[in-house]
Amino acid sequence: MIAYLERFVPENDSDPVPQDDDNDHHRHDNVLPDSLELHGSAVDLGASAASIASRDFGGMASVQPLALIRPAGADDIARTVRAASATAHLTVAARGNGHSINGQAMADMGLVIDMRCLDPGFFELASGGPCSPPSVVVSGGALWEEVLDWCLKHGLSPRSFTDYLGLTVGGTLSNAGVSGQAFLYGPQSSNVTELEVVTGRGQVVVCSEDENSELFFGALGGLGQFGIITKARILLQPAPDMVRWIRLVYTEFAQFTRDAELLVTLSDGDSFGYLEGFVFVNGDDPANGWPTVPLTLDQTFDPTRLPGTSGSVLYCLELGLNFQAGDRLSEVDSVARRFLGRLRYVEGLEFHADVSYSDFLLRVKRVEQHAKATGIWDAPHPWLNLFVSKASIADFDRMVFKGILKDGIGGPMLVYPLLRSRWDKRSSMILPESGGEIFYIIALLRFTMPYQKGPPAEKMVSQNHEILRTCNQNGLDYKLYLPHYKLQEDWRRHFGDKWAKFVERKSKFDPMAILAPGQKIFPRSSAPGSNAIIDENEL
Numbered sequence: 001m002i003a004y005l006e007r008f009v010p011e012n013d014s015d016p017v018p019q020d021d022d023n024d025h026h027r028h029d030n031v032l033p034d035s036l037e038l039h040g041s042a043v044d045l046g047a048s049a050a051s052i053a054s055r056d057f058g059g060m061a062s063v064q065p066l067a068l069i070r071p072a073g074a075d076d077i078a079r080t081v082r083a084a085s086a087t088a089h090l091t092v093a094a095r096g097n098g099h100s101i102n103g104q105a106m107a108d109m110g111l112v113i114d115m116r117c118l119d120p121g122f123f124e125l126a127s128g129g130p131c132s133p134p135s136v137v138v139s140g141g142a143l144w145e146e147v148l149d150w151c152l153k154h155g156l157s158p159r160s161f162t163d164y165l166g167l168t169v170g171g172t173l174s175n176a177g178v179s180g181q182a183f184l185y186g187p188q189s190s191n192v193t194e195l196e197v198v199t200g201r202g203q204v205v206v207c208s209e210d211e212n213s214e215l216f217f218g219a220l221g222g223l224g225q226f227g228i229i230t231k232a233r234i235l236l237q238p239a240p241d242m243v244r245w246i247r248l249v250y251t252e253f254a255q256f257t258r259d260a261e262l263l264v265t266l267s268d269g270d271s272f273g274y275l276e277g278f279v280f281v282n283g284d285d286p287a288n289g290w291p292t293v294p295l296t297l298d299q300t301f302d303p304t305r306l307p308g309t310s311g312s313v314l315y316c317l318e319l320g321l322n323f324q325a326g327d328r329l330s331e332v333d334s335v336a337r338r339f340l341g342r343l344r345y346v347e348g349l350e351f352h353a354d355v356s357y358s359d360f361l362l363r364v365k366r367v368e369q370h371a372k373a374t375g376i377w378d379a380p381h382p383w384l385n386l387f388v389s390k391a392s393i394a395d396f397d398r399m400v401f402k403g404i405l406k407d408g409i410g411g412p413m414l415v416y417p418l419l420r421s422r423w424d425k426r427s428s429m430i431l432p433e434s435g436g437e438i439f440y441i442i443a444l445l446r447f448t449m450p451y452q453k454g455p456p457a458e459k460m461v462s463q464n465h466e467i468l469r470t471c472n473q474n475g476l477d478y479k480l481y482l483p484h485y486k487l488q489e490d491w492r493r494h495f496g497d498k499w500a501k502f503v504e505r506k507s508k509f510d511p512m513a514i515l516a517p518g519q520k521i522f523p524r525s526s527a528p529g530s531n532a533i534i535d536e537n538e539l
């Protein structure tokens, strides 16, 4: 047992946090609480903690933690939260794999929990029965690529993924977790049936649709505000062996959306297993244009196939058709042709490759390796993600893709439809207000070289602001995905009529606002129920 009883004031940090002797807050914040008595966990302090906990993928935010805790189990996380609640101002942030953009997993002079250390290698399979699919219980700190790897060894697979699998289960469930399977199965948060959560009261609680359901639905998409997800039961299905990966080029947005919407609304089981889409520049720019479309090195994009009326940007529908290694390729061809025969893409601008299921799901790992080698991975990433209603998507295309972003962003500009009915209304996730079944996800994934080889981060951030201003000024119906706001009135607007429920859940499960301070939704309060932001009229 490591009992961490020693009081600590950071002295040797290369970048010490200024002390404010007049301010009791800082005196409290700069010591580890006496009650932080952990069983087998490691505690890193000062510069060593900061080297991990003050950085994220966005590369634009940085705050100094008080300590980084590598938990030995959920009980130690609960002890940490309880110890923080015994102080006046300490906060606790779960850090998944730190792939946030705006410091969401950080805690300014608070305790950061390295979720990657929690129960590594913990997998518990339930094989399912005639009426229930198989499922696996995993640690909240497991990476999706680890979950996939383990499941494939059992011939199984999760149903819903993210494009990139180097993200933790708890990190994506706290947002939603969206990729090309989501039109079929919903986001990852719609594909878990049970969670183990450490609440802001320091209790370890198992929750599901039937048991402690407020906490279950609150935590899904809850931005880490109600509890730290320490375990999750994930629904599985038999894994296919192979995927026919298909890309189809469109010149007209209306035809691209018509075909994408047609495919996502086909009945279950009569559809592709994966559907996404992206916008690219009509030109030979290697980062933004035609070369981004072919799937293999021996494929080329032939621009003479484009009609003379083509505009400044083009669209690509990306599909995945699952099949088994033993299936005859002529059968796969005929299934693919049956679907493609109904679509209106540009003839001759169709690409396909047959790849293993795991290579398909791990496709962004190859991008990561390349980006790490060139320095792009460590450069700032001012990404912007939105959900836009079907009613506003044509305006978004006209004003943003064809206007503000007509020269590209130096990385993928994703746009594809999702179905509202696949998202659970009871969860904390927020979708565009107009209630139609179809809405779109937009992901502007900037991958540029560090300044000065690439543009300054401020320029990209200000382009994001311009996009949001344009949406606001023109009344487009949208919500941020992976939201980032600094002011509570903006959060209130974001949550709309779900704000009162969000506040109610906060007061119930984390009344002192200890958890996930990097989201900047609720200020830490010093006594349960005294949280200044909670307006009693709203409860």
Ligand SMILES: Cc1cc2nc3c(=O)[nH]c(=O)nc-3n(C[C@H](O)[C@H](O)[C@H](O)COP(=O)(O)OP(=O)(O)OC[C@H]3O[C@@H](n4cnc5c(N)ncnc54)[C@H](O)[C@@H]3O)c2cc1C
Pocket: 056, 057, 093, 094, 095, 096, 097, 098, 099, 100, 101, 104, 105, 106, 115, 140, 141, 161, 162, 163, 164, 167, 168, 169, 170, 171, 172, 174, 175, 176, 177, 178, 179, 223, 224, 225, 227, 228, 229, 230, 482, 516, 518, 519
């Ligand atoms: C290269 C890349 C590709 C991506 N692709 C996709 C994609 O295809 N689809 C998609 O939906 N998203 C995608 N994302 C976004 C990603 O889902 C979010 O950034 C997610 O939060 C990252 O997970 P993480 O484990 O790194 O979480 P972190 O960044 O570490 O944490 C995110 C937030 O969740 C909280 N948190 C972390 N772990 C827990 C836990 N166990 N319990 C409760 N709260 C917790 C943190 O405190 C923080 O507030 C991508 C991001 C990157 C960088």
